[in-house]
Amino acid sequence: MKRPYDLPSMTGLLCFEAAARNSSFKAAAVELNVTPAAISHQIKGLEAELARTLFRRQHRGVELTEIGAYLFVALQRGFQTLSNAVSDVRGQSESEDVTVQATTAISAFWLTPQIAAFWKSHPEILISQIVSDIDVPGSAYPDLSVHYGALPEDENDHHFLFRDRMRALGSPGYAAAHQIREPEDLLSAPLIHLSGVEAARWTGWTDWFRQLGHPAPTGKRIAVNNYMIALQLAQDGVGAVLGWDGLVMPQVEQGRLLDLVSQSIPSPHCYYLKVHPRASAKARVFADWLTSKRI
Structure with a gap:
């Protein structure tokens, strides 16, 4: 009988979500009380079933690919809805x-x-x-x-x-490819924008340029509905992203992203x-x- 939902192994999805949230197979293994090898096996099986690479394996851990980040956000939303329903059924945990x-x-x-x-x-x-x-x-x-x-x-x-300062961030490769030195150079360059519900809560590129005395950008617009995905795309060199000091300093300190220009603005909110x-x-x-x- 065909399953009513087009889903891969739930064990694989659970292992993937834990590894993505912790950015570590080892930490996911500790959380789920299994071995790191078991986590790796489940994720390899999930990647094979989906025919997609979900993680980049690195010396110091793992990093989500664009597809992986998309799946991670979708899983968190789904798991949260399930968690809320279970909480409603069983009542608040003592x-x-x-x-x-x-x-x-x-x-x-x-x-x-x-x-x-x-x-x-x-x-x-x-x-x-x-x-x-x-x-x-x-x-x-x-x-x-x-x-x-x-x-x-x-x-x-x-x-x-x-209250944070907002900075224009991108990968070293992006900065070199588009020769970004001043804010004007970003006006026609690919930029990553937030869209949907989350965008309403954040300050965007048009606001950033306006505070620096520039018109709205006219370059390629890459729209995503989640800031985690936006950061991942920026690290991949797809476009520049706006970064809040309190949120992005680890990526900057690790060299994954860098300041594209010296100018920044105080966050309006x-x-x-x-x-x-x-x-x-x-x-x-x-x-x-x-x-x-x-x-």
């Missing part, structure tokens, strides 16, 4: 002290390191994340959520976290934390810790 909602990019590049640092002084408080780039209907309500935008006036429920009415006392402890850092 062992879950704090839930925090954030986009994929904020979770990967900023929130997860913050949680790791928080646990050094508060190991007794369990924190879980709701990672989603879209508003999932019927999703579980978090205690806290991280947002990018204009800070709402209600200071009791919304707290400033940090800030990152802020929303404390939801249902937030527990432990959630407010974490909220106070985050907002006291003033990064």
Whole structure:
């Protein structure tokens, strides 16, 4: 009998999602309580079934390909919808002290390191994340959520976290191929734009150029609906991407991306934390810790 859903091995998908989220087969193996060889075997099988390469194997770990990044985002959305449904069925877990909602990019590049640092002084408080780039209907309500935008006036429920600078970033190969030295050189060069729901929360290229006194760009437009994919495309040399200091510094420090021009702009909006009415006392402890850092 034909399966009702056109899906490969669920074990392979679970292993792939864990490896992609951790950027490591070894870390995925620890999380799933199997060997790294088992993770590698499952992912090789998944790649063979899909006839696509999902990871670039490197000396210090693994890196998603463009196709891999696309599948990773789709899986996270699907798993989050399933997780929300299961939570609704079983009710809030008694062992879950704090839930925090954030986009994929904020979770990967900023929130997860913050949680790791928080646990050094508060190991007794369990924190879980709701990672989603879209508003999932019927999703579980978090205690806290991280947002990018204009800070709402209600200071009791919304707290400033940090404000970034925005920089034009690209791969070394992209910079050389397009001879990028000044912002004017980017006006006709390929640029990666965010589209869809996530784009409404972020500042785009037209805003960046406007603040530097330039017209809107006219070059090739590569549109994606997820910032993680945008960064991966930039690392592959497909186009330039806008980077927020607080999110992209690891890629810059590792040499995957570099500043294409010396000019940058202050972000028009800030990152802020929303404390939801249902937030527990432990959630407010974490909220106070985050907002006291003033990064």
